[in-house]
Amino acid sequence: MDVASSIPYEAIGYILTGKHKLGLPYLLLGMLRFWRLRRVKQFFTRLEKDIRFSYFWVRCARLLAVTLFSVHCAGCLYYMLADRYPHQGKTWIGAVFPNFRETSPRIRYISAIYWSITTMTTVGYGDLHAVNTMEMIFIIFYMLFNLGLTAYLIGNMTNLVVEGTRRTMEFRNSIEAASNFVCRNRLPLRLREQILAYMCLRFKAESLNQHQLIEQLPKSICKSICQHLFFPTVEKVYLFKDVSKEILLSIVAKMTAEYIPPREDVIMQNEAPDDVYIIVSGEVEIIDSGIEKERVLGTLQTGDMFGEVGALCCRPQNFTYRTKTLTQLLRLKTNTLIEAMQTRKEDNIQILKNFLQHFKQLKDLSIKDLMVENVEEEDPNMAVNLLTVASTGNAAFLEELLRAGLDPDIGDSKGKTPLHIAASNGHEECVKVLLKHSCNIHIRDMNGNTALWDAIESKHNSIFRILYQLAALSDPYTAGNLLCTAAKRNDLTVMNELLKQGLNIDSKDRHGTTAIQIAMSENLVDMVQLLVMNGADVAEVHTHEFSASTLKKMLKKREIGHQITVNEAMASEFALKEQNQEEDKHVWGRYNGLECPRVSIYRSHPVVRRERGFIEAGKLIRLPDSLEKLKTIAGEKFGFDARDAVVTNEEGAEIDCIDVIRDNDKLFFVE
Structure with missing residues (x-):
């Protein structure tokens, strides 16, 4: 069909017959040229997809070509x-030019195109005027075609x-909605100006964010773009100093760039630590949102980082940014x-070092709760x-x-x-983590205090109970030492807390x-x-x-009459101990006056405890009969x-007889 539609049948007929006017067969063959319109459509489609040309103007040219072709065909x-x-x-043209066949083809073509285009545009003047029946039938279908084409x-x-104006229209609609909201709620003029100013700045900033564009690209291209745009900034951040390039590239590839307008809260105080931010350009204020008023603590500049304290310390954000x-x-x-x-x-260790060293040297109020006083400056063990x-x-x-x-x-x-x-x-x-890593719970500071004393002095009872159970296993004088220390220091508060935890008041150091x-x-x-x-x-x-x-x-x-100020849960435990001791006086008569055997009991299988790192303390009891x-x-x-x-026992061997248990054995109970 492409070849048949490209053959010049009229020229061939003129060569063969020597006549300009040929018969109907030649005219029908000439209509095969309409097949080439398919190529024109494909041509415009390719232009619309070609990024070198404006889609708007290519589309306009295509619509104009369709219009001119329709006008030309209708006129012909x-x-x-x-x-x-x-x-x-x-005829329609004979009514104007009685001998129209004698006029030049140019005049006849212009007349036909003129009436055709005025009819198509329906301007109401110069429309085609049908004279005979055939022309009326043609005009009917032509006007219907004009309706669809228009x-x-x-x-x-x-x-x-x-x-082209959709984004602007949405912006104007949002401005109108905001204005109606202000009027409906009778907000003060100051708030109205702030709302409208914020929305205007937001509109300008949205044009700078390119999230949708980057998300459409393949991962490899996105990674290269992020590396080119963000890597020089990220490698200068204090947290990533001396960190390997591989880790930095993996971090950079997952970063998202955002433009934030002025006076917008990026992180709220006490917000969950979901994100960490690096400033590429602009300034960010650190604000302490108090109950009565806000207080600006400082300003972060280009290259600074915020949000990392909450992220690495697993706690809500300290301040508003x-x-x-x-x-x-x-x-x-x-x-x-x-x-x-x-x-x-x-x-991992390098990032942790950078983080802690940064806050060690920084003298900003925003991190005062992270600092430990009087720490040695050059500590090889990173105290x-x-x-x-x-x-x-x-x-x-x-x-x-x-x-590590x-x-x-x-x-310190x-x-x-x-x-x-x-x-x-x-x-x-x-x-619990420190106990898991075998820290020494009996170390005393310069004031002679152990961690056990600090826990009870600060009234952290759950921590005290954990430490006390472990300390009592290795030192039977733990209770007496604590009570005697409180007595020496005349610390009534600590003594009350110790008694509430159920310590035997007559324990000896x-x-x-x-x-x-x-x-x-x-x-x-x-x-x-x-x-x-x-x-x-007081008898002795x-x-x-x-x-x-x-x-x-x-x-x-x-x-x-008096009431012992003892915690009920701990009191029952110590009462049980006293009861067991009374029973043991009769049970262990067979040991001929020797000290009654004691064993440590634990819950769960010993192998499971070691593999899972259980730190739950055991119980030291007298062995029954x-x-x-x-x-x-x-x-x-x-x-x-x-x-x-x-x-x-400790090796996992089952015990089915009480006689095989010795003093200081460790026993495990498996459910």
């Missing part, structure tokens, strides 16, 4: 009807114009940052890192540092270890001294009264420093039905 067909009609004067042209042109000018930011998901840090151990992380309560962060091989018992200039700091601040998860003996020797009346009223035994107390009459008055009050009683005691201690439990 209408003239053919007049030319073929037998009565020359009874609708097609108007629809396409409207779409082109509206698409608000843009001061039109600002371009790089946004990175917290999960993405953590995953990148875990990819390579060396880079500042462990101590700082322990103070923040980030157990996951602390775990990473300890896995840092000493969990490192101390006052002798405080990470366990001291975590216990005093109430960070229970950090305490390693020197065989009780708290009541120390209080009376130091003549501490208030402390003696507290101890006496809580049931301290012999001291001349304390007034006998005062002691008698206290004992008389105690005889009238039967395996059934042992299971009963274990069930009461751990709160489960142990009658059907299996008892094993």
Whole structure:
């Protein structure tokens, strides 16, 4: 068909016949040229997709070509009807030019095109005027065709114009909606101006964000674009100093660039730490959103980072971060940052070092709660890192540092270890992590305080119970030492807390001294009264420093009635211990006066505990005379039905007889 439509049939007919006017067969063959219109359509389609040309102007040219071709075809067909009609004067053109066949072809063509285009545009003047029946029939179909073509042209042109102004139209609609909102709610003029100014700046900033464009590209191209645009900025950020290029490239590839208008809150105070931001251009204010008013703490410039404290310390954001000018930011998901840090151990440690060293040297008010006072400046074991992380309560962060091989018992200039700091601040998860890594719970600081003392002094009872259970296993004088220390310091608050936790008030320290003996020797009346009223035994107390009459008055009050200030849960546990001790006096008569054997009991299988890193403390008990009683005691201690439990030793071997258990054995109860 392409070849047939390209053959010049009229020229061939003229060569063969020597006549210009040929018959109907030649005219029909000439109509094969309409087949080439398909090529014209394909040509315009290719131009529309060619990025070198404007789509708007190519589309306009295509619509214009369609219009001119339709006008040309209609004019030619209408003239053919007049030319073929037998009565020359009874045609549309014969009414104007009686001898139209004698006029030049140019005049006839112009006349036909003129009336055709005025009819198509329906201007109401110069329309084709049908004279005979054939012309009327043609005009009917021509006007119907004009209706469809006009609708097609108007629809396409409207779409082109509206698409170019759609964003502006949406902006104007939003402005109108905002104005109606202000009027409806009768907001003050100041708020109205702020709302409209913000929406105008937002409209300008949206044109700079290119999220949709980048998301359409393949991952490899996006990665190259991000590397070209963001890598020079990211590698200068303090957090990524001396970090490998591979990690930086993986982080950069997952960053998103955003333009934020002025006076917009990027991060709200106490917001969840979902994202970390790097400033590419502009300024961001650090704001403390207090109850009464806001306070600006500082301003961040190009190359600064914010949001990383909440992300790495796993806690809500400390402050509000608000843009001061039109600002371009790089946004990175917290999960993405953590995953990148875990990819390579060396880079993980380096990022943690950079983070903590930055806040160690920074003297900004925004990070004062991260600082630990009096830390040695040149600590080869990075004491500042462990101590700082322990103070923040980030157990996951602390775990990473300890896995890197840092000493969990490192101390600051006052002798405080990470366990001291975590216990005093109430960070229970950090305490468990430190215990998991075998920290020493008996270390004392320069004031002679252990982590156990710091926990009870700060009234963190759950931490105290964890530490006390472990300390009592290795030091049987733990309770006596704590009570005697509180008595020596005349610390009534701590003594009250210790008694509430169920410690035996008559416990002795390693020197065989009780708290009541120390209080009376130091003549501490208030402390003696507290101890006496809580049931301290004064039968074996012999001291001349304390007034006998005062002691008698206290004992008389105690005889009238007093209430021991002991925590109910802990009291029941210690009462059970006392009951077991009374029973054991009869049970262990067969040991001929030797000290009753003691065993440590634990829940779960020993292999499972080691693999999963369990840090749940065991229980030190006196060994009963039967395996059934042992299971009963274990069930009461751990709160489960142990009658059907299996008892094993440290190697996992099952124990089915009480006689094979020795003093200081470790027993495990498997449900």
